[in-house]
Amino acid sequence: MSAFYNVAPEHKLRVIAPDVGGGFGSKIYIYPEEIVCLWASKRTGVPVKWTSDRTEAFLTDAHGRDHETDVELALDADNKILGLRVETIANLGAYMSLFSSSVPTYLYATLLSGQYDIPAIHANVKAVYTNTVPVDAYRGAGRPEATYVVERTMETAARELGISPADFRRKNFIRSFPHQTPVIMAYDAGDFDACLNAGMEAAEVAGFEGRRAEAKSRGKLRGLGMSCYIEACGIAPSKAVGSLGAGVGLWESAEVRVNPVGTIEILTGSHSHGQGHETTFAQLVAERFGLPVDNVQVIHGDTDKVQFGMGTYGSRSGAVGMSAIHKALDKVEAKAKKIAAHVLEADEGDIVIENGEVKVAGTDKKLGWHEVCLGAYTGHNLPDGMEPGLKEGAFYDPTNFTFPAGCYICEVEVDPETGTTEIVQFVAADDFGRVINPMIVEGQVHGGLAQGIGQAILERTHYDDSGQLTTASYMDYAMPRAWDLPMFKVSTTETLCPGNPLGMKGCGEAGAIGSPPAVINAITDAIGNNDLTMPATPEKVWKALNAVR
Amino acid sequence: MTDVTITVNGREMQGSVEDRTLLVQFLRENLGLTGTHVGCDTSQCGACVVHVDGKAVKSCTMLAVQASGSSVTTIEGLANGQELHPVQAAFREHHGLQCGYCTPGMIMTAVDMIERHGSSLDEETVREEPRRQYLPLHRLPQHRQGDPFGGGRFAGPGHGGGMT
Structure with missing residues (x-):
């Protein structure tokens, strides 16, 4: 804010963002009102508070998606993909917003290869200004749009060819890594067959025709749809985004402060607004030294405490934020080992840290973790020339994006009388690389799926002919609720990401990225008409069904 | 201006x-x-649910003057000192929240449902009843083993006891 808006000198500006509710992209940006508050406060000499009510939020928070796309797929006689051609018009809204032009370009067209070996891809994106609310990054940012194009096309092609959608995908899967796609991205690792197999098993695809027949006997139309997504997290490296015109680098920073009693404070630039960093980051540190997790505190969201951070978005906190913590922990561990080796008169290479103890391997010589930490601060018995204290920082700049991937399978029942869709089963089989906390990962997937299903069947931003936003309250804008969703069947497979020290890929957006095409593929399968757009409201589904009956 | 007197979390305010x-x-x-x-x-989402004279009410849909003379319980009044209410403890245990913004309303609604239905509360009711009432479960994790409110695992003395 200081550098770009010149509102106050950086050393006099303090930003505190504690529990701020969820983010989902819309809190990345600097909104004009925030600058106006600073200006007004300076002008009047009193604190200024600004609250956006829900309708104001609908009218001013950045919106998401909003593409219109034509796509063509070329196949050889053996159903191998030869090429993909995509023409997209992307709405940016009325004003330039922070990422608005990069979302439908760098984060969209670069993923049009999906999980498939496609020799040639041509993408032409026209980003247009209109008179709507600005459209910018929203959970997934470009990758849901790309996944929708690719996975609707794959499913459609398989149906038109009269072959199994799963077999058609298998035929074209990328199987050797690293894989350079024709659209910039170089995929580093993955096992798409593993996700597909896990998904099909969990979804009991083999029994689907029986379930379809049973539904028919109840007067319901049952359909099955699949989506094999790949996405890109942790936008990187800084050099690359710099060459594309970004004003910042996309690294992350961390500081590990070990207190004299052995408790640890982690200062991270990865803000936590519902992702559970306080849990996962603490777990990483506690497991590293064998300490109780309660001995670790995670500090974020205060510029007077955390000097620099690039924030939480693009599912980067694990792959980038935790990698920075990991690097800082390496330094802490190295110093703690040096101190212990000196005190225990052992070789540094023989020191191991486990279960809260610093030991000489193969002997009973050891110090408690807290003794080493206290020793670091008393400075009474340190190796010659060593600075006292046990506090280390690190910056981590990734060398590449990470590439989470997965297979989502949705099963729906459509009521032909009303066009109402019930999602009767939803399976997610994801590969997020290394998982630190399965419960948090599962929660992220659940939330993402709810959001993607909402996009597919409920959520719609509508303006009337005069430009009035007619969906500016939750009375008019349909959010998914508990009864709209089935119990999700969620599982993970694992290929480690070779690009970062923890092997993590990121899980925050996958659910929202992979799910919309699975839902629409299922509905179009149920009604036997492929001509359907999101959101698939009962009215649209009923019309599409009756257009082919 | 009108004077109101409301007992909030046991204290007369x-x-x-x-x-x-x-x-x-x-x-x-x-x-x-x-x-x-x-x-x-x-009045759609229910993040603002409190209990007024023992009933769940969206506090954005009631005037303060209407609540005068009533007894109101908010999320702050649910725990017993340092000891979380069983529903709060269950949300924590089963990761029934992420950013936490609407969690207070979910918890107040869940407590109300448990108190009203007692031992007859089943999964279907838990899933269906908020249809009429509220529930911005959007973007929040489902309960790991069951429904968003943790099915019947919120048994606790004095809180709809008898649930199994």
């Missing part, structure tokens, strides 16, 4: 409010009890 003041505004702005959140402004 008094205030002088404009007639148009909503109960949620009185709780948040006059009393500083900011655990009750406003999510939608249009």
